[in-house]
Amino acid sequence: MKTRAAVVYEHDAPVVVDTLTLDDPKANEVLLRMGASGVCHSDLSVVNGTIYYPPPVALGHEGAGVVERVGEDVSYVKPGDHVILSFVTYCEECVMCGMGRVCLCNGIHARKGFLLDDTCRLHNKAGQDIPQMSRIATMSDLAVVPEQALIKIDPEYPMDRAALVGCGVTTGVGAVLRTAQVEPGSTVAVIGSGGVGLNVLQGAKLADAERIIAVDLVERKLDFARQFGATDTVNASEVDPVEAVKELTGGLGVDYAFEAIGSSVTIRQAFDMVRSAGTAVAIGLARSHDVVPIPPQELIWSEKKLIGSYYGSSRPREDMPEYLRLYDEGKLMLDELITKTYDLDQINEAFADMEAGKNARGILALDL
Ligand SMILES: NC(=O)c1ccc[n+]([C@@H]2O[C@H](COP(=O)([O-])OP(=O)(O)OC[C@H]3O[C@@H](n4cnc5c(N)ncnc54)[C@H](O)[C@@H]3O)[C@@H](O)[C@H]2O)c1
Ligand SMILES: [Zn+2]
Numbered sequence: 368m369k370t371r372a373a374v375v376y377e378h379d380a381p382v383v384v385d386t387l388t389l390d391d392p393k394a395n396e397v398l399l400r401m402g403a404s405g406v407c408h409s410d411l412s413v414v415n416g417t418i419y420y421p422p423p424v425a426l427g428h429e430g431a432g433v434v435e436r437v438g439e440d441v442s443y444v445k446p447g448d449h450v451i452l453s454f455v456t457y458c459e460e461c462v463m464c465g466m467g468r469v470c471l472c473n474g475i476h477a478r479k480g481f482l483l484d485d486t487c488r489l490h491n492k493a494g495q496d497i498p499q500m501s502r503i504a505t506m507s508d509l510a511v512v513p514e515q516a517l518i519k520i521d522p523e524y525p526m527d528r529a530a531l532v533g534c535g536v537t538t539g540v541g542a543v544l545r546t547a548q549v550e551p552g553s554t555v556a557v558i559g560s561g562g563v564g565l566n567v568l569q570g571a572k573l574a575d576a577e578r579i580i581a582v583d584l585v586e587r588k589l590d591f592a593r594q595f596g597a598t599d600t601v602n603a604s605e606v607d608p609v610e611a612v613k614e615l616t617g618g619l620g621v622d623y624a625f626e627a628i629g630s631s632v633t634i635r636q637a638f639d640m641v642r643s644a645g646t647a648v649a650i651g652l653a654r655s656h657d658v659v660p661i662p663p664q665e666l667i668w669s670e671k672k673l674i675g676s677y678y679g680s681s682r683p684r685e686d687m688p689e690y691l692r693l694y695d696e697g698k699l700m701l702d703e704l705i706t707k708t709y710d711l712d713q714i715n716e717a718f719a720d721m722e723a724g725k726n727a728r729g730i731l732a733l734d735l
């Protein structure tokens with residue numbers, strides 16, 4: 368069968384919306400009709416090589432869709448089921464999965480972007496294999512993905528809202544609730560108010576943090592930040608964010624600082640703005656050669672912690688339905704995250720708008 372998909376053929380070049388051949392689902396695989404795919408900075412990082420996939424690669428990792436057909440031995444879903452996709456496929460059998468840390472699974476040995484039998488389902492006109500970002504490639508009308516990457520949801524949820532839970536919401540809210548386990552009454556700073564950072568902010572609000580300080584370079588982003596729970600904002604294009612955050616906390620620094628941008632400079636800022644024995648959480652994905660300089664003496668004398676957070680330390684099949692429930696209860700904002708909806712053909716415009724700081728999140732409407 369045929370599908371149209373967003374493909375990176377060359378780093379730092381416009382993404383090509385190409386018509387590809389899609390193979391039938393094999394055993395334990397599912398054919399989806401995609402409803403919507405969010406446009407996350409990690410997609411742009413695949414375009415520019417920060418998150419490295421040798422081109423070509425089909426893009427998209429924040430999506431929701433409807434099951435069209437299932438391969439042999441699929442038991443979790445049936446045709447017609449609505450699903451969110453997980454950008455981590457996990458085995459449920461390895462030591463990390465056994466510890467409940469499924470996003471840190473080390474039991475899958477297929478190459479990055481390949482299906483679990485180490486082959487591809489997407490091919491272009493020239494017969495070239497096209498691997499799938501995160502094994503799912505949600506920026507496509509149709510997708511064949513591993514059954515393990517699916518989270519069943521109630522069909523009542525609009526596809527675009529559900530798609531957001533596939534990355535930004537789970538990454539941001541999970542970083543607060545699961546990774547850092549922020550206590551009520553805490554002081555929190557969040558550097559970067561993009562699709563992920565805004566969800567860190569609403570996670571901090573859910574955790575009953577008392578003071579929530581948003582840092583960004585763009586005033587429009589700080590407006591979004593206030594809407595998502597920031598009690599204070601700092602424009603880092605005008606002031607030193609570390610000094611500003613310290614000033615707002617009586618010179619002490621915050622209990623928790625989250626970095627949601629992807630640079631060693633801002634990760635270091637997060638480390639510098641937490642108080643002694645506080646915790647800095649790195650979420651943003653920097654280039655692989657980027658290194659955060661931490662002076663060991665300062666680390667010891669301050670007893671600060673610098674920790675990473677991958678996919679919000681989540682358990683997707685537990686956490687994602689829970690986040691949708693919080694949305695039902697009015698405790699989690701999803702509608703407000705979507706600033707603009709694009710067609711698949713407008714993918715390059717969606718990336719340009721992200722870089723210009725126009726959107727909370729942009730969404731590609733595939734079959735809404
Ligand atoms: N850890 C994970 O599991 C995970 C999951 C998803 C995304 N990510 C990463 O999270 C990061 C953020 O993703 P996003 O989709 O929210 O990106 P985004 O582009 O929507 O948001 C980034 C924000 O940072 C702001 N910013 C940039 N430089 C800044 C600076 N020096 N100081 C203050 N603010 C600055 C921008 O104005 C923007 O608002 C990316 O690196 C992405 O790859 C990580
Ligand atoms: Zn993402």
Ligand SMILES: [Zn+2]
Nearest residue numbers: 458461464472
């Ligand atoms: Zn595993």
